[in-house]
Amino acid sequence: MDGDMLLDVFFFRGALLAYLLSTLTYVFSLLARRVSSARAATWILTGAFGLHTLFFIGEWVGKGYTPFLHLHDILSFFAWVMAGVYLAFQLWTKTMVLGAFVSPVVFVLMIVSSISIDGPMIVPAVLQGSLVTIHAMLSLIGEALFAVASVAGLLYLLQNGLIKRRKFNKFIKLFPSLQDLDRINNLCLLWGILLLTLGIMAGAIWARTVWGSLWQWDPQQIWTLTAWLIYAVLLHQRLVIGWNGHKMALLSVAAFVLLLAALLVEKSFFTTIHRFY
Amino acid sequence: MNLILIGMNHKTAPVEIRERLSIACMEGFNPLDEIKAIPGVGEALYLSTCNRVEILARTRKGHTDAEERLKALIFRHGNLGEEDMARCLYVYRDSTAIRHLFRVAASLDSLIMGEPQILGQVKEAYRLAVDHQAAGIILNKLLHRTFRVAKRVRTETGIASHAVSVGYAAVELAKKIFDTLKGKKVLIIGAGEMSELAARHLIKHGGDRIFVANRTHERAIQMAADFQGTPVDFDRLGDSLREVDIVISSTGAPGYILTYDMIAAVLKRRKNRLLFLIDIAVPRDIDPRAGDIENVYLYNMDNLQDIADDNMKIRKGEAEKGELIVAAEADRYIEWLNTLAVFPTIVSLKEKAVGIIRSELERSNGWLRNLSAEDREGVEILANTIVNKILHDPMTCLKEESQEGAALAYVAAIRRLFRLEEPGGEEYIKENYD
Structure with missing residues (x-):
């Protein structure tokens, strides 16, 4: 058991270090405006993701309790999904430089996550069960997809500005094409809303069986539903009205910033039944 | 080594003079045979493009008049006074000739720096030299090295x-908007030389569905046929704009063909799909305010020219890196050439040593037989090591002296000291090198 713990810590610290390295390499690729170093950074990020995956496997196998109750686990899982989603996109689009925007976010999440590591916790009996895990996992993946959509949106805004202002510098060449970024934004919104919907449903079913009601007017519930509504509206506008490209990028960045601010307010000023740490 | 390179390029000679030479050479004969016929010329390469004429020759020792004869040949074919020609010609020897050849092939000496054709032209010139049996050991090695250097500089x-x-700037921009031009629909407004050129660029990079609109519809039909495209009605441009991704406009119209309102309306109808407008007409065809519309990207002739100019500056910066590569590669090549002069001596020295070891081992076979296989091997290794250690310093010295250009005295000394037979290598050197 002791050995397992040490190995976990090793994987986590290794992943953290590799995320830092990839972030630095990405920043260098932006400064030097070289795609070759962005390529190297992507490999480092892949390595970090691998270590991080091993960390999760170790956690699950070794500790055997459902994760996602600690802030530490939540942030680390969120970071892991973001990195994974980016790497998956990287496989079929030439969006290497998107990593320069994803990687720092992942790294910061990991830092916060590592600060909030506590000792092993006792999971309340009420929170044990696969439905809770499914609920937490799907919701987090959905939200992480929204985060990637926003990062793609941010890069879209930058690239759009360069092309509009006819600043044909090395950055234009380094950044991915508008169409690729728009496609990533689209896919992330689509899958994000789908997974978040499933996550919310799983949570609702569970809440009903345990607490006897779907809705508790819990700040976290309100926040999640707001996020769901905002992204659902965005997706609707995109698919039906044809809001794409610049407007969509702008809105997904705005939605993300808004929701992040709301989340911080919620976490600092309200108590919630979603707080276990 | 006696390499000599005589030539003229866009910097040293006006086009009238360059064209006389290249026309003379195009008229059914290649001067290679004539160059080869000059006494003292061992190998030769002749390169002729729109921007340069170059002759590279390896001359044998003692033929100091080869340069004058080569020049005379150029004067004759240029059909010009010697004074005029002499002003335009440059002459490089040995290391500077090698460096010049590397620079030419790497497109560092081109009118448009970095243009890709020149390497192909050098390769073609080399192929001709091989066909005319004008390329020998030195040129073969030199040209292959040249191709490698050019590739290095490029990558x-x-x-x-x-x-x-x-045109290429427009293609690059389109790729930054659409990622790929494959499957993209291109509308050409105004059938003319400029729009045709731009369209060809886009097609070359994947743009595969072409629509042509022209005030006189017959011209549109004609041009559409050229591109296997579709002619569209000039008066119903709005409908076509709904479909396409890229628009190239170059009509002679005095006012705007595509107004702000027209494009704003079209964009709604196409669900805000990205639209790339290229206005290469003077006066302009597209209201410049259209560039402010969301998801519309408008570039005119000046914008594209600015990109091209900026990129030229970048290329000039990159060329400096290319010069460093060329300089380093030229040094390495010259070093190799110099060692070539002492190479036969080193080989015979080694052969002699190996021969001595072998015969001595055979002579001692009588008592060596009594040793175990392992020990016998040990003795052989010992013998080899001693001989190699003794020879190491003289051989290193020889290689070093070859770089100082004083090799021949040492070669002679070593051949005499070690009684190396068959001084064939030496004669080869005497004939071919300094």
């Missing part, structure tokens, strides 16, 4: 990776 610097023509 290791950004000299060729920035669009410096208006």
